[in-house]
Amino acid sequence: MNPVEQSMIENEQTLTLFGHDPVWLSIIKVVGVFALLVILVLFTIWLERRVVSWMQQRIGPNRVGPQGLLQSLMDGFKLAFKEEIFPTAADKMVYILAPILSCVPAYMAWAVIPLGPEVSMFGVSTPLQVTDFPVALLYMFAIASMGIYGIVLAGWASGSTYPLLGGLRSSAQMISYEIAMGLSFVGVFLFAGTMSTSGIVNGQIDLWFGLMLIPSFVIYTIAMVGETNRAPFDLPEAESELVGGFHTEYSTMKFALFFLAEYINMLTVSAIATTLFLGGWRAPWPISLWDGANEGWFPIIWFLAKMFIFVFIFIWLRGTLPRYRYDQFMRFGWKVLIPASIAWILILAVIRTLDVEGTWSHTALIAIGCGVIFMLILFFVRSRVGKKERKKFVDEHPIERDYKPFAGGHPVPPLPGQHHVPVTRKSNVIEGTTEEVNEEVRGG
Amino acid sequence: MTPTPISAAPEAAVAMGGPFLFWVCAIIAVAGAVGMLVSRKAVHSALFVVMTMISIAVLYISLNAPFLGMVQVIVYTGAIMMLFVFVMMIVGVDASDSLVETLKGQRWLALGTAFAFAALLIIAISNGFGSIAPTGSIEAANAQYGGNVQGLAHLIFTRYVVAFEVTSALLIVAALGAMMLTFRERFAPKVSQEEMSIERFKRDKHPGNLPGAGTYARHNAVDTPALLPDGSVAHESVPNALIDRGSERAVNRADVDEVRTISEGFDYVDGDSVQLDEEEGQ
Numbered sequence: 001m002n003p004v005e006q007s008m009i010e011n012e013q014t015l016t017l018f019g020h021d022p023v024w025l026s027i028i029k030v031v032g033v034f035a036l037l038v039i040l041v042l043f044t045i046w047l048e049r050r051v052v053s054w055m056q057q058r059i060g061p062n063r064v065g066p067q068g069l070l071q072s073l074m075d076g077f078k079l080a081f082k083e084e085i086f087p088t089a090a091d092k093m094v095y096i097l098a099p100i101l102s103c104v105p106a107y108m109a110w111a112v113i114p115l116g117p118e119v120s121m122f123g124v125s126t127p128l129q130v131t132d133f134p135v136a137l138l139y140m141f142a143i144a145s146m147g148i149y150g151i152v153l154a155g156w157a158s159g160s161t162y163p164l165l166g167g168l169r170s171s172a173q174m175i176s177y178e179i180a181m182g183l184s185f186v187g188v189f190l191f192a193g194t195m196s197t198s199g200i201v202n203g204q205i206d207l208w209f210g211l212m213l214i215p216s217f218v219i220y221t222i223a224m225v226g227e228t229n230r231a232p233f234d235l236p237e238a239e240s241e242l243v244g245g246f247h248t249e250y251s252t253m254k255f256a257l258f259f260l261a262e263y264i265n266m267l268t269v270s271a272i273a274t275t276l277f278l279g280g281w282r283a284p285w286p287i288s289l290w291d292g293a294n295e296g297w298f299p300i301i302w303f304l305a306k307m308f309i310f311v312f313i314f315i316w317l318r319g320t321l322p323r324y325r326y327d328q329f330m331r332f333g334w335k336v337l338i339p340a341s342i343a344w345i346l347i348l349a350v351i352r353t354l355d356v357e358g359t360w361s362h363t364a365l366i367a368i369g370c371g372v373i374f375m376l377i378l379f380f381v382r383s384r385v386g387k388k389e390r391k392k393f394v395d396e397h398p399i400e401r402d403y404k405p406f407a408g409g410h411p412v413p414p415l416p417g418q419h420h421v422p423v424t425r426k427s428n429v430i431e432g433t434t435e436e437v438n439e440e441v442r443g444g
Numbered sequence: 445m446t447p448t449p450i451s452a453a454p455e456a457a458v459a460m461g462g463p464f465l466f467w468v469c470a471i472i473a474v475a476g477a478v479g480m481l482v483s484r485k486a487v488h489s490a491l492f493v494v495m496t497m498i499s500i501a502v503l504y505i506s507l508n509a510p511f512l513g514m515v516q517v518i519v520y521t522g523a524i525m526m527l528f529v530f531v532m533m534i535v536g537v538d539a540s541d542s543l544v545e546t547l548k549g550q551r552w553l554a555l556g557t558a559f560a561f562a563a564l565l566i567i568a569i570s571n572g573f574g575s576i577a578p579t580g581s582i583e584a585a586n587a588q589y590g591g592n593v594q595g596l597a598h599l600i601f602t603r604y605v606v607a608f609e610v611t612s613a614l615l616i617v618a619a620l621g622a623m624m625l626t627f628r629e630r631f632a633p634k635v636s637q638e639e640m641s642i643e644r645f646k647r648d649k650h651p652g653n654l655p656g657a658g659t660y661a662r663h664n665a666v667d668t669p670a671l672l673p674d675g676s677v678a679h680e681s682v683p684n685a686l687i688d689r690g691s692e693r694a695v696n697r698a699d700v701d702e703v704r705t706i707s708e709g710f711d712y713v714d715g716d717s718v719q720l721d722e723e724e725g726q
Contacts (some may be wrong), residue, residue: 093488094488133510134510134511134591134592135510135511135514138514139514141514141522142501142514142517142518142521142522145518145521145522145523145526146521148526149494149521149526149529153491153529155533156487167533168530168533171529171530171533172530175522175527178522195593405688411685411689
């Protein structure tokens with residue numbers, strides 16, 4: 001039996017821990033995760049406001065509760081008691097459905113996040129994770145793609161231009177960055193030999209995947225910011241262009257749900273990053289020397305600490321970077337992140353195959369060499385052909401230099417390469433160049 | 445005994461959640477399909493399809509095919525239906541379907557095809573009921589390679605590798621074809637932001653924003669040139685396109701004089717007060 005199959009079977013065995021909880025325990029776990037998320041969101045909003053204030057040399061909310069900690073709770077109450085507004089042009093059913101669709105998947109994703117090892121809860125031994133199954137990460141992925149519907153439908157149902165543009169942007173953006181995100185998972189799948197989250201945490205006992213697969217980690221970190229619509233990729237709600245983007249027309253609890261979903265998504269992608277790349281709930285090195293670090297309820301602390309490193313990075317980015325231009329952002333996603341991930345997966349797959357087979361056989365080396373030479377030839381030929389074709393095209397299509405402001409009977413702007421013709425004005429305008437006119441005006 | 449749909453709902457469903465789950469998902473799926481047909485707005489139809497697809501995905505999962513279920517949600521609801529919604533949003537909220545039939549005899553053709561499809565379905569399903577000879581349970585297939593995902597991987601990358609690759613090649617060709625069809629040729633090489641910025645500073649002009657039309661003027665129309673604080677006329681404030689067509693509005697000499705008088709007056713007052721202060725200080 002080769003090592004891959006060995007590790008697969010081991011991973012399947014860890015999954016046998018799941019699915020045996022009594023119903024009451026499952027309910028306790030679900031409610032526990034729900035409560036944890038609500039509290040974490042309130043804390044994260046406060047943290048973001050305070051940290052951004054600190055970075056901008058302000059104070060931030062500090063009135064309600066100690067250090068202003070209860071500010072977000074009070075804001076939530078305020079939102080709940082505000083007047084509900086339905087835009088006249090809104091599609092009412094979808095308008096109400098959208099915030100729910102955006103919020104529910106955000107919570108659902110946490111069902112498979114491993115918060116800790118097996119603990120004893122009311123006399124029953126159970127893992128600190130609601131559930132797990134062989135395709136847990138695909139489940140997260142599916143849930144994330146459902147969450148996009150909330151935003152897109154909110155944009156559509158508002159019956160207003162800015163939200164529609166925001167919705168369009170977000171759907172294009174999240175689909176694009178989801179691809180890069182999914183490709184960054186592949187490396188982890190290859191080396192962990194499983195797609196279950198608990199199995200991936202178990203696969204990082206010796207070395208974190210974040211250190212082993214640095215490119216995957218970097219790509220994931222970039223894609224997760226794009227996926228959550230956070231600065232500097234917050235184009236769907238770019239306030240300088242789209243007012244508020246998809247949630248422009250939303251108020252009260254419905255707006256609060258979007259807000260909640262955004263922050264939960266931020267926590268979710270941070271939690272996935274922790275699970276996949278930073279060893280999940282396992283204690284980091286100096287602490288892991290202590291035997292009890294990875295047992296009982298302690299690992300929740302390590303997990304949350306690692307997760308909040310990512311949350312802090314999110315806030316830091318927001319406080320530091322200006323917003324990307326939309327075309328630059330899409331170009332980066334499609335022409336840099338995705339090809340880079342694919343190339344990296346190719347390299348990883350080769351390494352992994354050779355690793356599993358145990359030998360760097362001559363056949364393998366020759367095959368790789370041929371592949372590399374072929375790619376180089378292809379690249380060389382392509383760039384030469386491209387240059388020739390371009391020159392031919394430019395030669396065949398000379399640019400008409402004369403600009404006709406009324407070409408074809410319509411007022412038209414100058415084409416690229418054309419320039420404005422000298423000024424012709426009505427007779428009652430003061431004649432001449434700017435300098436001449438100014439001289440005349442000053443003199444007169 | 446002829447198996448009813450409940451017992452035909454495979455044993456795996458019983459193991460995961462029983463016929464209860466099957467019936468809930470089946471009802472939702474059918475309701476979604478019907479809703480798709482009867483709803484008037486295209487986006488509503490798309491949402492009903494999403495509903496159907498998700499309940500089918502749940503059924504797959506309950507039948508011990510979790511990978512298929514998840515891929516169903518990711519690919520069909522997450523990507524394909526999202527693209528549909530995307531297109532509908534571009535088309536617009538108020539866009540209503542044209543009721544003029546452009547294809548001749550389309551209704552009769554559709555009706556005929558529908559009957560043919562129904563016949564096909566009925567024959568297939570009744571055949572299925574007639575000969576229930578399970579060729580092997582999914583549990584056995586899953587167990588063969590250590591799990592559902594592993595089993596699928598073995599099949600896709602060994603037995604069906606050619607079919608899989610050909611399908612993906614087909615999709616890539618289709619995508620490339622779509623890109624070629626919508627490709628727009630450029631008149632000249634695209635200017636990058638960096639080049640634009642360099643170009644801007646090379647020109648012997650002020651690199652900053654142009655003065656807005658109507659600044660210090662008596663009109664804020666876009667064809668009225670701005671007056672600068674010293675009363676001079678800023679022709680740059682009028683869009684080039686308007687200047688090219690000779691539509692730049694005349695500057696009223698009285699306005700120019702007024703602005704200059706005001707600005708000079710302020711200068712005078714300022715200078716005066718400064719002088720007064722200095723005198724008092726002395």
